[in-house]
Amino acid sequence: MKVACCTPDTINVPYFRTSETKRFGSQEALMFLEKCSNFKQLKQVHGKIIRFGLTYDQLLIRKLVQLSSSYGKLNYATLVFDQLNAPDAFTWNVMIRAYTISGSPEKGILLFKDMLCHGFEPDKFTYPFVINACMASSALDFGRGVHALAIKMRFWGDLYVQNTMMNLYFKCEDVDDGCKVFDKMRVRNVFSWTTVIAGLVASGKLDAARELFEQMPSKNVVSWTAMIDGYVKYKQPIEAFNLFERMQDENVRPNEYTVVSLVKACTEMGSFKLGKRIHDFSLNNGFEIGPFLGTALIDMYSKCGSLYDARTVFDTMKARNLATWNTMITSLGVHGFRNEAITLFEEMEKANEVPDAITFVGVLSACVHMNNLEQGQKYFNLMTDHYGITPILEHYTCMIELYTRANNLDEVSTSGNTGSLSIEENHNVAELLLESKLTSIDDIQKLIHKHCGDLGFSELALDHSSTSSSEMQVDISQTNR
Template structure:
């Protein structure tokens, strides 16, 4: 439950005015110079100590700057400690704290801060509400969002277009299309962001026809508007319409951005069209697009799934910067295309580059070990995953290990692994062991495994297990060639 905002009083406004007096502003100008060379959390704590020693720790502008830097270093506990030591923090300082918690994955705490702010009689401003609304969105709290909407109206910020757009985004992404459309229709003034928010939200909710109608009604469209519709068509399998819209975009002299091309590459990947994907790549080259993380990763994915692993490798080698997703995509692609040794070598390069792997990385690495039948290496990676990186094995990792041991004929070891799993054995794990038994002709263990299968919910899973190994490959979502 979000509290109702208190009525702004003359005393409150006067108090805020006194906080930011001429002397305070003068102190702030001198103090802000200290922050310019801050490059680490250690340095930040030294600056905080300096503010305490010099008596500037009560300057709201300097403390707000301190809190902003704490947020950028994701040190919210330290920021909260500083904030709690402030006497009567002004609105803009509350805004910084609410935004910090919203952006750093604690939206519920952001909403608690907002409630505390209101209970203390601190008046919100037009910058407060977008942060609070985003906190409602990030916590899927549409009920609280409607309460904040009521606060917006009472605080006389209902006509602020930025607040309106943020509210509309909340309703759309929480699936309340009726409320979102009501807001959109009642807006006296709409900018391109308003229209694009509506189009994007409808696409997100799968209302492509309505989104298309609103898109066509727009008098002014920017690259985000076009890309939103292109992406909507691509993700819903309407490939021809995605490319037709891209052609219209060019005819209207709207330069696409990286995300436009990524959407088109997604479409190419969906239909397995290497020709169209290569054409998008050539378009990017001719039009001066840098090989950014998103575009590069999308190209790797497209080339791999369309059967051209060598082109995927070229793109990877040309990328000046790579994300974890980029490394994962390339490692998995090499493994799927039967280049397990190269996939494992690439994982070694990834470790040297100080990129921390995740559970998806190890799925790719273990799959590569399966394809090359490297039992010892596979076991090593499986153990190291938990011991060195603290990643708990998932069902996918156990499936890879059972496949690996099964291909090496080590069925007893595979069965022991399944019995000692740290998670409940899943249909895919038993399926992998059953296939291994059939391949190796171990009828005795096959009967044991089949008894475990019968204990599963046959209406949902039983028939899946008895399918061929080809169906197991399809569960990875790869359509190579």
């Protein structure tokens, strides 16, 4: 069969500078695939592979599948795979893995079912790939079936299979079965011990995790960090630092995750001085202040009262992610620098970083503190209309606060009522807005107007619960007044 999108008759191959008469074999094809830097080049190489009759070579097919999926072309990878009449187990494994890492683990599970139905036998590497697909799709019940099949097919003795299965149980919060796998393992490696410790930590069983941690025959930085992070997560920062001191005494070098856990411990303790020491430690030990560590430092400095240090970290970072921008915007707003928070949001847009719901909580909160209803309406419209973000409770709460503070309720009362809402009423109306899924500024304003005029809550709910989604679209021309 030929791949329709790159048949030999239609493909142009300027990427190759070989004559048609020169032999093009598997080694040459693999070499060209290794040099591919984009999907267009990959299709050119694939066309050459078809032209020279190399589609039987499963090594080339596996490489095509891997590269196609890495370029986000999963359908093309599937098409390539489907050309094979009898894929070997390794090729099935590559395709299952490609589905999982490309965000379609359910298709990976279906492919494994097809593999069994067509009589192809899995090997010991198939099971971890399928179990990872189960983990990514939270398919615990199917994972149990894979567990049973691995035992039946005598692959259960493989340490990699056991570790992956144990990880699935813990990730799906089945702590008992995860521990049973660990207890029955005849051979364990550091990953086995670390998996069970991390699983127990995640489920809140710190004492059990610590007991196993102390029994570990050898510990690496991952196992130390898992235990340190557990103490931080469950608000025992002193224990986290005690463990870190032991880690240093045993000459285990921390990694970025260890340092981030310690920064979070400083945040929990509210200790600026200790946080500064950890920051200096990271710089002196060659840690790059990237998005992960940098965001933790910004949050720590902000919550410890030093916005100057938080902004210094932000400004010196070479790379930032969405969490970094959100943390800095929120920090500016919390410390009273509302105009700066709005300015930073605009810089974020210029940097082509797409905001999320959390970003707009910070932006709308800044508008509330500035008592600027017009800006609040502008950014609420931007959020819903331009970015397509569904409002959450915090967004509605900000809008209600803006309307009541600005007294912009069309002079609702003729009896001198100012139209102010109590904190409890504010929350109730916000919940009603969330339930009604209103995104039109006019609809939101009308509902607040009615509630402020003491219309019965049940009547309001009845009035707006029947509002169709088609009537709730944002009309920029009407709302930007």
